[in-house]
Amino acid sequence: MLEKFRAAKAAEIRRLVGLEAEQRLPAPYTGKRPSFSDALIAKAPMAVIAEYKRASPSMGDINLGLSPADVATLYAASGAAAISVLTEETYFKGSLDYLETISGCGLPLLRKDFLLHPLQVIETAATRASALLLIVRMLTDSELGDMLRLTYDAGLEAVVEVFDAVDLERAEAAGAHIIQVNNRDLDTLKTDFAVARTLAPKKRPGRxxxxxxxxxxxxxxxxxxxxxxxxxxxxxxxxxxxxxGAALAALAGHTEKAAS
Known part of the structure; x- marks a missing residue:
């Protein structure tokens, strides 16, 4: 599954390499980014990151009638600590432009995509995203370390996704501060909370x-x-x-919205 996603990003990376050669890469965003980690800490231990997601390989199209702005308004009113924005185009019908639209709600944004090349980090830094996703299994140790350093230097935070203990060890060695444990089996696409239960005892202080x-x-x-x-x-x-919005409120325990 991850190799399918890697192949889908090849054209994007070629475009960015071409822009770099022409010295036309986008300039970094210079405005203030709300802190992703502070937003989670403020609502821990039950902070909910709500995702704007228009499609997925397992589900197909999802609620395409709702615009990014509509969903951002609903999420902000319903107890979200932050918003994850899927920007991958081929399989998830996302767009980098959604980050700009959704940023109007004021919550910190996570760019969720398959980021494999340093130029994708640079492009993310030109948006209003506060954080980006890095998937350990899609990167070598060297690549992961380089991508993390570039992310931190750009003033962004990194959510580093792991699927098992080996991934976790690699993420920690590379300098990850925010760990995302994915309960999904990449071969069957089924979910199992045993992954979370197995890895939870390995959580280090300060993470x-x-x-x-x-x-x-x-x-x-x-x-x-x-x-x-x-x-x-x-x-x-x-x-x-x-x-x-109502579904999020119920998950987040946001009683005002749930009652309304």
Whole structure:
């Protein structure tokens, strides 16, 4: 599955290499970025990162009638600590432009994509994103270290995604501060909280941990908090609902919105 995503990014990387050769890479964003980690800490241990997600390989199209601005407004009013924005175009129908639109809600944004090349970090730094996703399994140790350093130098935070203990060891060795544990099996696409339960005891002091995939109910959120996770990332289970705001409020325990 990850190799399919890698292939889908080849054209984007070629475009960025061409822009670099022409000295036309986008300039870094110079405005203030809200802190992604501070937003999670403020709502830990049950912070919810709500995802704007228009499609996925397993689900197909998801609520395409809702615009990025609509969803951002709903999420901001419904207890989200931050918003994950899928920008991958081929399989998730995302766009880098969504970061600009969604930033109007004031919450910190995570660019969720398959980032494999330093120029993708530079392009992200030209947006209003506060953080970006790096997937350990898609990078060598050297590449991961380089991508993290470039991310930090650009004033961005990195959410480093792991699937097992080997990934976690590599992420820690590279200098990751925010760890995202993905409960999804990449071969079957099924989710299993055993991944979170197995890795949770390995959490080091001073690290922020996010649980992702398979989280559908308030009890799931509470279970992840009990394991020591600081936040959960939730996409399909809220985006596929007729009212993603109400679904998010129920997950986040945001009683005002849920009652309304």
């Amino acid at each position: 922020l941990w996010i649980a992702a995939s398979g989280i559908k109910t308030r009890s799931d959120v509470l279970a992840m908090a009990e394991l020591g996770f600081d936040a959960v990332l939730v996409g399909t289970s809220i985006m596929s609902e007729p009212d993603p």
